[in-house]
Amino acid sequence: MTAQPDQNTAKARTFISVDAMGGDQGPAAVVAGCLISAKANDEIAFILHGPEATLSPLVSKHPILAERTTIRDAVGIVTMEDKPSQVVRTGKDTSMWSAIESVRSGEASVAVSCGNTGALMALSMIRLRKLPGVNRPAIAVLYPSSNAQGFNVMLDVGADIRADADDLLRYALMGASYARNGLNVDTPRIGLLNVGTEEHKGRTELKEAYDLIRKQEQKAGFEFVGFVEGGDISGSKADVIVTDGFTGNIAIKTGEGTASLIGRRLKEAFKYSLLSQLASLLAYTSLMRLQKKIDPRRVNGGVFLGLNGTVVKSHGSADATGVSAAIKLAAQLVENGFNDKLAARVAAILPTEESPQE
Amino acid sequence: MTAQPDQNTAKARTFISVDAMGGDQGPAAVVAGCLISAKANDEIAFILHGPEATLSPLVSKHPILAERTTIRDAVGIVTMEDKPSQVVRTGKDTSMWSAIESVRSGEASVAVSCGNTGALMALSMIRLRKLPGVNRPAIAVLYPSSNAQGFNVMLDVGADIRADADDLLRYALMGASYARNGLNVDTPRIGLLNVGTEEHKGRTELKEAYDLIRKQEQKAGFEFVGFVEGGDISGSKADVIVTDGFTGNIAIKTGEGTASLIGRRLKEAFKYSLLSQLASLLAYTSLMRLQKKIDPRRVNGGVFLGLNGTVVKSHGSADATGVSAAIKLAAQLVENGFNDKLAARVAAILPTEESPQE
Structure with a gap:
């Protein structure tokens, strides 16, 4: 737990915000996915959201992961049965909310979650807001x-x-x-x-x-x-x-x-x-x-497009391989400056829409 | 060409109206499909629609098929590019129209075609009409x-x-x-x-x-x-x-x-x-x-439901195996008295709709 997103490290890492809870296979599979990604990609670091008491023991077993993971304690869990509208109103204590918040505050460039798709989209829309023109x-x-x-x-x-x-x-x-x-x-x-x-x-x-x-x-x-x-x-x-x-x-x-x-x-x-x-x-x-x-599992991850920030939705049943594939996709999009380019493309269309030139 | 649908045969056969034209593989594949079906099922006979000059030589090669096939000469062909509305207006000379006509007149119990789906549905609706309540x-x-x-x-x-x-x-x-x-x-x-x-x-x-x-x-x-x-x-x-x-x-x-x-x-x-x-x-x-x-190919055939008569649409690319599967399905539905049962089910719902009982 030594990495701090706001800390100057020798090499600037891509910080990925990961919701550790809400997947069918539990936090151990998510942490195992982070471990695979950490080993494969030296340039990424994690902000991991969930109950610290659960996550700490899982992460600290692996020094390569521990040294670039920050845990954000969040005790609430969004289940697959929770209604999106309910989560938006009362889900502040959840790992999902916390994971989105890291993108909103700018401390992470992208969020990854295996949780409830509807709730994740609703939270992303409310907290990150839609891009202009979307x-x-x-x-x-x-x-x-x-x-x-x-x-x-x-x-x-x-x-x-x-x-x-x-x-x-x-x-x-x-x-x-x-x-x-x-x-x-x-x-x-x-x-x-x-x-x-x-x-x-x-x-x-x-x-x-x-x-x-x-x-x-x-x-x-x-x-x-x-x-x-x-x-x-x-x-x-x-x-x-x-x-x-x-x-x-x-x-x-x-x-x-x-x-x-x-x-x-x-x-x-x-x-x-x-x-x-x-x-x-x-x-x-x-x-x-x-x-x-x-x-x-190898191409695991729906990407939410049209928001001020990138969110990758991993399959609910994702195992470590699946989670790691979602993280890989998330890192690649960040490295390519994807969301800024997308925003520019959508914005470029606006004037044409308002004053159509035939 | 000895079988006549209106003729008393020793055994009452199920007459299947087959559009020989319009499939990607041409009439030879359709006739080959009929041949497979004729060998497999003794109880079916065919009314085959298309240019007699083309079909006669194909059919007469196979006595088992020839003795229970009637050819209806129809020189026009509905292509995959033809618009349904056009076919309905000007397609009277086509094998597809002729094939539907045999069901309308009652000489066949079911029609099978590999041709243009839109045109086949449009013709079926216009010529066979919708069932009451559909x-x-x-x-x-x-x-x-x-x-x-x-x-x-x-x-x-x-x-x-x-x-x-x-x-x-x-x-x-x-x-x-x-x-x-x-x-x-x-x-x-x-x-x-x-x-x-x-x-x-x-x-x-x-x-x-x-x-x-x-x-x-x-x-x-x-x-x-x-x-x-x-x-x-x-x-x-x-x-x-x-x-x-x-x-x-x-x-x-x-x-x-x-x-x-x-x-x-x-x-x-x-x-x-x-x-x-x-x-x-x-x-x-x-x-x-x-x-x-x-x-x-083994389950080849979309069935048109809700009409006064059954029409089986075989895949446009169907080969002999595919055509024969569609014929098998058509024969099975006729033998089960399918369309009358369906009509009765739909009709039974009408009064409830008009005076709903809570």
Whole structure:
């Protein structure tokens, strides 16, 4: 517990605010995730939020972690059942609130939490506030795809169940920033999710958004590929899939569920006979390589976009590997100065909106 | 070409009206699919629609098929690019129109087509008309799941991009009928697709639909499990997933895309080294068994529900195996007297709607 965020260290470290509580696997998994990250990346330090009595023994076992972790005592825990509105009103003593507060005060550059998504988004909106020009913040995820970079960005996947045409334009801008800084795609290709690729199809707000996004294409430095379909979420036609939070949430959960069903069926297939069991032994390294490629734990983390500060939401069931992946993503975004760039992109669109030039 | 639908045969056969044109693989694949079905099921006969000059040579090669196939000459072809509204106005000479006409006139009990979904739905609605009490017909598919029967029913997957609470109630009733007659589930469990399982979550029409479906639970002979999420589409919590056509269409295409990405990655993994290639040889039968279980060609066919007649939409890219699966499904539904049962279920709900009893 020697590191202090405000203290001058020989090397300036990236401070990551970590909510140690609220994940399904408890604080030990979160601390184990921090340990993996600390070993892998010398440039990060942690502000860890939760009950000090619980966290201290877990952290102090590992000198490499202890020397760059500050613990912020917070005894309250946001559970998966807590209602966001309730947490916003009465959650001041919670580790989640405390984790967001470290970003608000500027002592950390980014927050990571495995907790209740709705509560985390509500707290982030209230405490960090929305960026100028953003009406609805969004949650963006990386989805395995056949693209060169191996993933597409999809947003919104559940911050808000509604999105009008203006929101969808902002999602396009924010998603493009995320693809540049999170996936190193220079000129991201934006696709607008719809039930067909013809221009005349789909809901009214989608047709409006189509025109708005098309108009910003040049200025915003992305390529707009038009409407895309569900199959393109894992495809190579676009790098960023823009949709409302209702549709996006159902799409990722459908994809996750389908992948998990196939995984279970694959295991059954290999257990079927002695021959197939032998085969699975031989194929072990190949299958592990495959699992590494499509394992959601390796790309664990929805990112909240459109706020004054970056928040990474790790999967509730994340284990140490998952938490460490979320921390890696958080550190990378901070190192790229992601949130400032995103804010500039969204701000640059404002005058055009207010006085449209045809 | 000896079979005539209106002719008394020794054994009464189920006449299936098949649109031979419009699929990506052309009429040869469709005729090959009919041939597979003819060999497998002695009780079906075909009315085949398309240019006689093209179809006759394909059919006459196979006596087993020829003796129970009637060809209806139709020279026009609906392409995947044709707009539904255009086909409805000017498509009288097409094989698709002709195929629907055989159901309308009663000479066939069900139609099967691999063609343009939008045009097929538009033609079906105009020519067959909606069932009393149905405002929006729906397309239902079978989705691989971890349920005992191996599949869930999902609807609507794209007949209409909108659905209000009343439509969703009809979808629940129609989906339950389909699960009973297509999957042999006696008391289907109905789930309403949403972004969370809490009762207070989601869009207004979903909350309304929740109450409407709950109210009909007893009378309609299904079990309502409430809201379900994207992951439940391939899960075991419900047998029937009810949603609007926009969300449903994106969900199935996301699932298909994800499954296909995993399939490609799996093949790459097995090609990686000599050892993994050997493993794939050993695992061959297991992997084939898996493919058979999750192969979309084996459960090929969206069914149009809510019309005066049953129409099965086969995948545009269906090969002979796919076409034959769609024919099998069509025959099974006819044998179960599916459409009459469905109509009775929907009709039974009408009085309750008009004079609600609390």
